[in-house]
Amino acid sequence: MTERTTYLLVDGENIDATLGVSVLGRRPHPEERPRWNKLLHYAETTWAQPAKGLFFLAVEDSLPSSFVQALIAMGYKPVPLRGAGKVVDIAIQRTAEALQTRPADVMLVSHDRDFVPQMASLAATVGRRTALIGFREFMATDLQEIPGIEFHDLEYDVAAFTSRLPRVRIIDIDEFDPLEFL
Structure with missing residues (x-):
């Protein structure tokens, strides 16, 4: 491990919405939600350095205590936010701007x-080093076109799910298994 840190910025609201609306309907x-501990481990091992997971979530009046405690137990720092507008987006934007002055790498978990x-x-x-983590088919094109940014699939690369999601993806012929379609 090196002295450098990877900041893992998780837009929990965006991932949950994309998974629910776009993937599952x-x-x-x-049991269908990502295993957040696998994501943090992936961030650490991919670039062989410590990762600091910041999990941004919008809250109303009360804190989702059991979820927040689970995040803390996995090693994340929960960032519960409330206010007018897209509070999670605003906080992630401000965090990314603050990271500009730090010698750190950044992985963004969002499609936005x-x-x-x-x-x-x-x-x-x-x-x-910078990376996006999510589902490529739902990733904003503008994000994917940023020069030098890596992409890691939340399901295929990170293996954050316990079962296969009903996604349509391009399959390399060497990986094609007709039994998956029969």
């Missing part, structure tokens, strides 16, 4: 194009 059951300016700025910094 309904609200995800608890609202982060393009901040991620483009981070990716343009010489010596900084």
Whole structure:
């Protein structure tokens, strides 16, 4: 491990909405949600350095205590936010801007194009690694087109799910198994 840190910025609201609306077509059951501990471990091992997971979530009046405690137990720092507007997006944008002055690498877990300016700025910094984690088919095109940014699939690369999701994906012929379709 090196002295450098990977900051894992998790837009929990965006991942949950994309999983529910775009992938499953309904609200995800608890067993269908990502295994957040696998994501944090992936962030640490991918770039062989410590990872600091910041999990941003919008809350109303009360804290989802059991979920927050679970995040803390897994090693995340929960960032519960409330206020007018897209509070999670605002907080992630501000965090990404603050990271611009730190010698750290950044992985963003979101599909949202609202982060393009901040991620483009981070990716343009010489010596900084940046990555997007999510479902490629739902990732904002503007995010994917940022020069130098890596992409890691939440299901296929991170293996954050306990069962296969009903996604349509391009299959390399060497990986094609007709039994999956019969």
